[in-house]
Amino acid sequence: MSRRSLIGEALASAPAPAQPVAAEPKAAAPRPTFTSKRLEAFGEAARMLKRPTIRLKPAECSIWSGNARDYALLTEERVRSLIDSILAENGNRIPVVVRRTPNGERPYELVIGTRRHWAISWLNANHYPDIELVAIIDDLDDEAAFRLADVENREREDISDLERGQNYKHAVDAYYDGVQSRMADRVKLSKSMLARYIGLTEIPQTIISAFNSPMDLQVRHGDKLLPLIRQPALRAKMEEAARTIAAEQSFRQSGDEPPIGGADVVARLIKAATLRPGRSQKAVIEAQGVAIGQVDRDRAREWSITLNPSDLSVDEVLAALRPLLENAKILKKPS
Known part of the structure; x- marks a missing residue:
């Protein structure tokens, strides 16, 4: 059974009550495994969600800020498959979880189900105003709500x-x-x-911006980057390289070129931080606070200048290059 099916089944029904059995000698408790821990969490989710369902409009719910998913980042493209599924079934098969907010601006607060809430909100605004949100009301404190949301969110691949x-x-x-x-x-x-x-x-935002999407920054990448980021001198080098990569990502996006993948971004950041003196170095060219290109310098004191397309005039680009050329000392002295 897939992970998605597993969470669906766990949320759909609670386990049957255990039947009494004859007492047996107690055996040593088995060492918990990853699978047993996850199933225990699913069982807890099922027990907490054994409530009657109601139907309500998405507009009746505020969004709980304690959920991992950033509601503002959801788009039709990211939620398209769920929109199609809800439309086919005329509603969400797995209920969302809400709690009452007696003193709130709206009667309910959504604890679990941000994608389902977003999808039905989108459908209501796009020719399907009668589709309602199937929900379960539960009296959860913030810690219990966090744990319940975490059970579901760990099975989602788009967080x-x-x-x-x-x-x-x-x-x-x-x-x-x-x-x-x-x-x-x-x-x-x-x-x-x-x-x-x-x-x-x-990881500072400067370095995060080098990735085409936050989805590209994974835990395994953090394992490689963090030891370098925690050293101020190396962090500065990585941030400089990140600005160059971010400008290149933007250029590729504007030209419909494939983005630089997460693993390649990490490799370039590490290379920038660990580059030995005397070897090839890079410097960002900036004009009016915007990165417009970079300079590659090698140990032979040769320069390669790369410029990104911009709205700047020729004079403005030359003005950005002039200080670099004047300080480079690459011109031969007169004999």
Whole structure:
């Protein structure tokens, strides 16, 4: 059974009550495995979700800020397959989870189901106003809501590792007194894996912008980048390289060229940080605060200048190049 089917089945129904059996001698408890931890989490989700369903309009719900998914980043393209599924079934098969907000601007707050909420909101605004959101009302505190949302979100492939890391960092401070081991035990995640996710939040936005999409920045990339980022001198080199890569990503996007993949971005950032003196070096060319190209310098003191298309005039580009040329000292002295 696929992971998507597994979460669907877990959320659709709770396990049957256990039948009494004759007492047996207690055996040593087996060591918990990743699979057993995940199934325990699914079982907890199923028990918490055993509630009658209601139907409501997406406009009746505010969005809980504690969920990992950034609602503002959802688009028709990202949610297209779910839109088609909901349209075919005339509603969401797996209910969302809401809680009442007596003092809120809207009667409910959505805890789980941001994609389903977005999809039905989109359908309501695009010729299908009668489709409603199937929901379960549950009285959850923030910590329980976080754990329940995490069970579902870990099975979704369209939440970036960075979003998870940011969500986990907020949760460990908000619900577990800053103690990662306590949170790891509650959400059935290894301490090392939790630390790796949270580590991604140390990556500065300058470096994140070098990736074509936050989805391209993965935990395994953070393992390679963070030891260098934590060294100020190397971090500065990486940020300089990241600005160049980001400008190149923008240029490729404007020309409908394929973006630079995440692994290649990481390789270039590491190379920039670990480049030995005397070998090829790069410098960003900026004009009016915008990167318009780069200069490659090698140990033979030869220069290669690459310029990106821009709206600047020839005089403005030359003005940006002049200080570089004047300080380069590459002109031969008169004999």
